[in-house]
Amino acid sequence: MGLTAALKKKTSFFTIDVELSCPDGQTLALIGPSGSGKTTIIRMLAGLVKPDGGYIRYRDEILFDSARGIHLPPQKRKLGYVFQDYTLFPHLTIYGNAAFAARDRGEVDALLDFFGLTALRDRKPHEVSGGERQRCAVCQALARNPQLLLLDEPFSALDVVTRRILRNELKAITEKRTFPVVYVTHDVTEALFIGNTVLPIVAGSIDREWMERIVTPADEAGLRQRAARAPKLSLTY
Amino acid sequence: MELLPLYLSAKLATLATAILVVVAAPLAYFLVHSSWPGKSFVEALFNLPIALPPTVIGFYLLYLMGPKGLAGQAWENLFGGPLLFTFSGIVIASIFYSLPFAVQPIKASFEKIDPRLKENAYVLGLSPIATFFRVIIPNSINGVAAAAILVFLHTMGAFGVVLMVGGSIAGETRVASIAIYEAVESMQYEKAWLLSLAFIPISYAFLLLVNRLTRKN
Numbered sequence: 288m289g290l291t292a293a294l295k296k297k298t299s300f301f302t303i304d305v306e307l308s309c310p311d312g313q314t315l316a317l318i319g320p321s322g323s324g325k326t327t328i329i330r331m332l333a334g335l336v337k338p339d340g341g342y343i344r345y346r347d348e349i350l351f352d353s354a355r356g357i358h359l360p361p362q363k364r365k366l367g368y369v370f371q372d373y374t375l376f377p378h379l380t381i382y383g384n385a386a387f388a389a390r391d392r393g394e395v396d397a398l399l400d401f402f403g404l405t406a407l408r409d410r411k412p413h414e415v416s417g418g419e420r421q422r423c424a425v426c427q428a429l430a431r432n433p434q435l436l437l438l439d440e441p442f443s444a445l446d447v448v449t450r451r452i453l454r455n456e457l458k459a460i461t462e463k464r465t466f467p468v469v470y471v472t473h474d475v476t477e478a479l480f481i482g483n484t485v486l487p488i489v490a491g492s493i494d495r496e497w498m499e500r501i502v503t504p505a506d507e508a509g510l511r512q513r514a515a516r517a518p519k520l521s522l523t524y
Numbered sequence: 525m526e527l528l529p530l531y532l533s534a535k536l537a538t539l540a541t542a543i544l545v546v547v548a549a550p551l552a553y554f555l556v557h558s559s560w561p562g563k564s565f566v567e568a569l570f571n572l573p574i575a576l577p578p579t580v581i582g583f584y585l586l587y588l589m590g591p592k593g594l595a596g597q598a599w600e601n602l603f604g605g606p607l608l609f610t611f612s613g614i615v616i617a618s619i620f621y622s623l624p625f626a627v628q629p630i631k632a633s634f635e636k637i638d639p640r641l642k643e644n645a646y647v648l649g650l651s652p653i654a655t656f657f658r659v660i661i662p663n664s665i666n667g668v669a670a671a672a673i674l675v676f677l678h679t680m681g682a683f684g685v686v687l688m689v690g691g692s693i694a695g696e697t698r699v700a701s702i703a704i705y706e707a708v709e710s711m712q713y714e715k716a717w718l719l720s721l722a723f724i725p726i727s728y729a730f731l732l733l734v735n736r737l738t739r740k741n
Contacts, residue, residue, distance in 0.1 A: 335646070335647070360646070362646055362647075362649050362651060365649070366648075368644070368647040370644060374643075374644040376641060376662075376663070378662040378663050388649050428648075431648060
């Protein structure tokens, strides 16, 4: 069952027209170059942007249906949503942020513990590192017990090493969950690592050829030729 | 020294500021987060008191709040007395006069908040009203406080509007700015000096506070 959606939306450069589905307990990675429409797609799933047409269904629930005029606001979609950066509430502590929409305090403590944030619980978001902020954002999203987890390039503002660690942590924690996860990224490695399914989006449409081009090793003869043409560098002291 | 005009000014400014912040904050939030046809026209109408001479605003309010005016008649029906030349009258006039001076800075401090904070509150299940109180206000409280102080000072110094609507009734509508003017008119320079002098530390202290509040933000 899980999540199924067909989405249409006219943007200023192209028209988004995709169909996607993600079973419960699985992760769907949306990948594509910058400006390909993947953020708009995940914002439509969240209810932050209204599609021009199509539907979004989760189990028996209709979140959006243009034919029936149904458009649930984001508040009613029981979401976890992780933005790229700087969406923690600056006036609250790490604990206050993680517990912002939580029902169960014990769960918040367990999440903070899992992400190694217990010692930082009384700090404000600007007093911790970027990686710790994003860990807290994931806690905030999970602590409300969402029925659907959406992540929009959650780690792309972080350095490579931190990104890898967070990717592992996220995978470890979402593997135990039963809800669908939709993960937007422009990083192929990340998409292949995190997604059970990878959906390549280019200019608003699904483009599997683009994905193949990206993951096929480059023509080696051509590479060697270019390397030979490059000027040799020498150092003199 | 006669303290009554100073007391009246402070009372007028405190009341008007308290009411204005309560009115202006939701209004500013609505203006920042909504778009509808004709919005800029309505907003310009709200902002007219910034551009109009205070005596012109005072003149229109004098008419509206008078026995033949809409507001004056409604007040008379509700409370059984006139609105013109009363303390309540100058409070109401000051609110209209200072409204844009409250809305504009509060709006500016709301606009400084990253719109994604609002979106994050929405996806976490908060209604727009809950978002206003739990996210917007706590993150713009310094800006709102600074706006309140500026409105307070602006109302403390109001002259034209208050004179038109309230006249100069001792203990009722003769606020400090009017008392100073009248003291000069009747050549009581010592009184004018003392009342004027009282404004300097008040205004200076409040401006320092505004500076502090906005710098921290």
